[in-house]
Amino acid sequence: MRAYQVTEFGKTELVENAPKPSPAKGEVLLKIHACALNFADLLMIKGTYQERPNLPFAPGMEVAGEIVALGDGVSNLEIGARVAVFGGHGGLAEYGVFPAALCVALPDAMDFVTAAAFQVAYSTSHVALDYRADLKPGETLLVLGAAGGVGLTAVELGKLMGATVIAVARGADKLAVAKEAGADHLIDTETDDLRARVKELGGADVVYDPVGGDLFTAALRSCNPEARVLTIGFASGDVPQIAANHLLVKNITVIGFYWGGYLKFKPEVLTDSLSKLFSLHGSGKITPHISHTLPLSQTEEALELLRSRRSTGKVVVEMTN
Structure with missing residues (x-):
């Protein structure tokens, strides 16, 4: 063969x-x-x-x-x-x-x-958002890498679960794909300040992060009190270090998630x-x-x-x- x-x-x-x-x-x-x-x-x-x-x-x-x-x-x-x-x-x-x-x-x-x-793509997002993060209708879901294999399904399922979805990706073409999947708001990492834009939109209740690196840090700092941050992977190649004092002040939970x-x-x-x-x-x-x-x-x-x-x-x- x-x-x-x-x-x-x-x-x-x-x-x-x-x-x-x-x-x-x-x-x-x-x-x-x-x-x-x-x-x-x-x-x-x-x-x-x-x-x-x-x-x-x-x-x-x-x-x-x-x-x-x-x-x-x-x-x-x-x-x-x-x-x-x-x-x-x-x-x-x-x-x-x-x-x-x-x-x-x-x-x-x-x-x-x-x-x-x-x-993998759908079940990763489904188990992460439903089973691990307990995403609820009316919450704001921030999806990093929103045009990628798992990110796009997180946008789609998050919308089906009743969340307001903020999609983060690089470039207009990728953001258009996320918009078609149901994203309510779009953030372009080439031009936008992620933390500032999310804060303008009311902050994030759940963060879905398959990217890591600087985007993780910016997303963490844009979280609302009692937010849940899902670490899905590190496509950037940079495994972020977490400042525990940020978790303490806002009662934020960081959730490790490995589907396999x-x-x-x-x-x-x-x-x-x-x-x-x-x-x-x-x-x-x-x-x-x-x-x-x-x-x-x-x-x-x-x-x-x-x-x-x-x-x-x-x-x-x-x-x-």
């Missing part, structure tokens, strides 16, 4: 004759149709992500495809079933083995590209979230924004779209020739 592999950390290649895996006990073999990319894939390739698979490996965290073989002990799934899986890695290949317990059945109306782009961590200690949080999100998609209330879809042979170009921040929403790789 073909697979885009990390042969050593920082080095990748498209392997044309990689061995086709076989499912072990409790696993399924998936014919992968589509794999959505995430910023974490870039970190995994470099070897700086919190999880480091054994070399060589195919990156690609979230996939959608068709089950073609079952490992021993798998009785709740059938060959031919269409499923989505967050497998952590292994998605940038024509076939992959994944735990059966992580497979989520796809609605009949959902295609593979949509399904691949759906899981729930797979290990509370997976029902994620499966419940995905079930609710599939229902929202089926009723037409949410639709993934996919800016680019490329074939496996152009995986490097697809990753560069993330690396250079030229994409909006999600980038998906299809296993086509």
